[in-house]
Amino acid sequence: MELAVVILAAGKGTRMRSQLPKVAHPIAGRPMLSHVIDSARALDARRICVVYGHGGELVREQVPAPDAVWAEQAEQLGTGHAVAQAMPHVSEDVVLILYGDVPLIRPDTLRDFVGRVAPDRLALMTLEMDEPGAYGRIVRNAAGEVQAIVEFKDADDTQRAIREINTGILACPRAFLADALPKLSSNNAQGEYYLTDVIAMAVKAGLTVEAVQPQFAWEVDGVNDRVQLARLERIYQQVQAEQLMRAGVTVLDPARLDIRGTVQCGEDVVLDVNTVLEGDVSLAAGVRVGPNCLIRNSCIGAGTVVEANSIIDGADVGEACQIGPFARLRPGTEMAARGKVGNFVETKKTRIGPGSKVNHLTYLGDTELGSGVNVGAGTITCNYDGVNKARTEIGDNAFIGSNSSLVAPVTIGKDATVGAGSVITRDVEAGELAVARGKQRNISGWPRPQKKD
Known part of the structure; x- marks a missing residue:
């Protein structure tokens, strides 16, 4: 099956306290987004689409990627809305969704992850955390099957006690995604179109949701401020040294x-x-x-x-x-x-x-x-x-x-x-x-x- 990779890179990154867009901040001397694009290339993706927004022209200047297409998200209305901006550029069988501020995801992990997708099955990357904080929670039924993702702000106390969290990385059939995205609603605590809502839609449509965890937790770490950026820099360098x-x-x-x-x-x-x-x-x-x-x-x-x-x-x-x-x-x-x-x-x-x-x-x-x-x-x-x-x-x-x-x-x-x-x-x-x-x-x-x- 042909693969398209959609990379969400439209966020402003206010906690970076910088005029430079977040995804252009460097890990190992190169913009974070460049690392994610490299991982996508390693998968032999037929299409790489970068969704950009804040500081978009600067991002495109800092991250030359002639093999990628760029889709603008003029208004930041949520992750579901961001993916929707990419869909006119995507016609491949499988869509993998990555994030420009999650730079250390390994191609080997993604290769196995994408291989789980079938016409009746999508793959969701999750992580068990001792202190899951404000991440979205993975809700399973009594049989242990994934039923939905509930964002922290919308979760009740029982759901917030769940330790399995959503990393945001998702791979699914394009046909299902194209059908689900227009049905998303912004009726939630943040008034945004959550991509995470497609999980419940998939279950309702009879698709299997297979949860996959990365080999290393740092692969799905995101960057929101310079402290996290420095921490991932040292992790990257430790891996290279080893x-x-x-x-x-x-x-x-x-x-x-x-x-x-x-x-x-x-x-x-x-x-x-x-x-x-x-x-x-x-x-x-x-x-x-x-x-x-x-x-x-x-x-x-x-x-x-x-x-x-x-x-x-x-x-x-x-x-x-x-x-x-x-x-x-x-x-x-x-x-x-x-x-x-x-x-x-x-x-x-x-x-x-x-x-x-x-x-x-x-x-x-x-x-x-x-x-x-x-x-x-x-x-x-x-x-x-x-x-x-x-x-x-x-x-x-x-x-x-x-x-x-x-x-x-x-x-x-x-x-x-x-x-x-x-x-x-x-x-x-x-x-x-x-x-x-x-x-x-x-x-x-x-x-x-x-x-x-």
């Missing part, structure tokens, strides 16, 4: 790891505290990442060590390299095997050849280093003239003395040497020594400046 550890990664403190994207790790990777992994990250076997590091959209080769407080962004790093501490590799950086970038070194659009070393206090922009190059402390490639960028090329086994400025475009040949403190504005041929600095003068009797009163 997956890595089961795959052979050492995470020194799972509570201090943040994954905000897709991570692939080989065996025996070690992640120290406060590691942040963003975007698409690949860490080969034996990579060690020190504390307080950010790695974004980068690949790091086997055996490489990243020391503390380093940032690697858009870089491709080879095997057995050393990076940091306090290094910054910006987009377009490539390091070949056994390269070294030390403390307080910044690189951008730079290729560092095999075994080359840039040990400390250096900026390399738009630069290519051959193999075995040594770059002394305080070296700068002056790649920007205020308008245009230019490249610097440094040949194999060249030696760049400390505190040198290489004014691009310029080429330093193979085995060439640049004397410390030089400002190089012309090419240096292979094997040459370039010394470009002012002649030293020693002045006797020069009066040192005195502090003024």
